[in-house]
Amino acid sequence: METAAPSAVIVAIDGPSGTGKSSTSKAVAAKLGLRYLDTGAQYRAITWWMITNGVDTDDPHAIAVAAGKPGIVSGTDPAAPTITVDGLDASGPIRTQEVTSKVSAVSAVPEVRTLITELQRSIAASAQGGIVVEGRDIGTTVLPDADLKIFLTASPEARAARRSGELRGKEATDLAATKEALIKRDAADSGRKTSPLAKAGDAVEVDTTELTLDQVIECVVTLVEEKRAGRK
Ligand SMILES: Nc1ncnc2c1ncn2[C@@H]1O[C@H](COP(=O)(O)OP(=O)(O)O)[C@@H](O)[C@H]1O
Numbered sequence: 001m002e003t004a005a006p007s008a009v010i011v012a013i014d015g016p017s018g019t020g021k022s023s024t025s026k027a028v029a030a031k032l033g034l035r036y037l038d039t040g041a042q043y044r045a046i047t048w049w050m051i052t053n054g055v056d057t058d059d060p061h062a063i064a065v066a067a068g069k070p071g072i073v074s075g076t077d078p079a080a081p082t083i084t085v086d087g088l089d090a091s092g093p094i095r096t097q098e099v100t101s102k103v104s105a106v107s108a109v110p111e112v113r114t115l116i117t118e119l120q121r122s123i124a125a126s127a128q129g130g131i132v133v134e135g136r137d138i139g140t141t142v143l144p145d146a147d148l149k150i151f152l153t154a155s156p157e158a159r160a161a162r163r164s165g166e167l168r169g170k171e172a173t174d175l176a177a178t179k180e181a182l183i184k185r186d187a188a189d190s191g192r193k194t195s196p197l198a199k200a201g202d203a204v205e206v207d208t209t210e211l212t213l214d215q216v217i218e219c220v221v222t223l224v225e226e227k228r229a230g231r232k
């Protein structure tokens with residue numbers, strides 16, 4: 001006899017910028033009836049708060065002192081994820097190039113990471129039916145006991161092309177500048193002392209360079225279903 005309801009599953013999806021983490025995670029969560037958490041949005045939200053409140057983002061001490069002040073709330077419906085800071089919708093302002101250029105410095109501050117990591121763990125713990133959590137350190141640090149860990153990669157060229165396609169029309173950008181900014185952010189995120197961007201030893205690596213988004217989604221859905229079925 002087959003068992004009935006699938007058990008709650010926690011999926012960690014990590015990787016550098018433009019590998020498809022957000023698009024894949026949202027789609028997988030929606031298909032499988034799981035919640036969805038964009039942890040990058042939380043680091044962007046705290047960075048936006050620092051900028052709008054005049055905190056010098058080049059001063060780790062000032063960032064550490066202010067880290068506990070903003071109230072960040074993430075909505076985890078994959079069809080309509082939300083992020084608010086002190087009750088204000090931050091989904092637009094957190095995507096500006098100014099925030100993108102400063103987020104690595106803010107997210108490298110240990111006090112910021114401790115607070116945001118606690119928030120992420122409590123969100124994951126309260127997601128009764130399971131959740132897909134995407135970021136940089138989910139499999140290594142935030143949820144080391146996740147049922148399934150995926151590490152997405154893609155060539156810098158493919159990632160820059162995807163990002164600049166997204167930015168076109170919003171803010172002036174060109175491919176070379178996008179690629180340079182992306183490589184710089186990867187280096188900062190991989191090189192920081194506290195929970196750097198890294199593949200967990202037990203993560204499944206998926207190179208998305210030559211795959212369509214649908215193929216990546218299908219691949220991850222299959223891996224989750226295999227986990228749920230207890231076949232792996
Ligand atoms: N496999 C893929 N092939 C082509 N475009 C993709 C693929 N995966 C994602 N994209 C596109 O690339 C952009 C960045 O994807 P996103 O999911 O935001 O990446 P990340 O969260 O890793 O930064 C989006 O516009 C998305 O639609």
Ligand SMILES: Nc1ccn([C@@H]2O[C@H](COP(=O)(O)OP(=O)(O)O)[C@@H](O)[C@H]2O)c(=O)n1
Nearest residue numbers: 017018039040041043103104107135136137
């Ligand atoms: N788990 C995470 C997620 C994001 N971040 C930081 O937040 C930044 C923005 O993350 P993001 O996922 O929104 O970035 P994109 O890849 O979508 O551009 C990253 O460059 C990291 O500095 C982190 O440190 N740890």
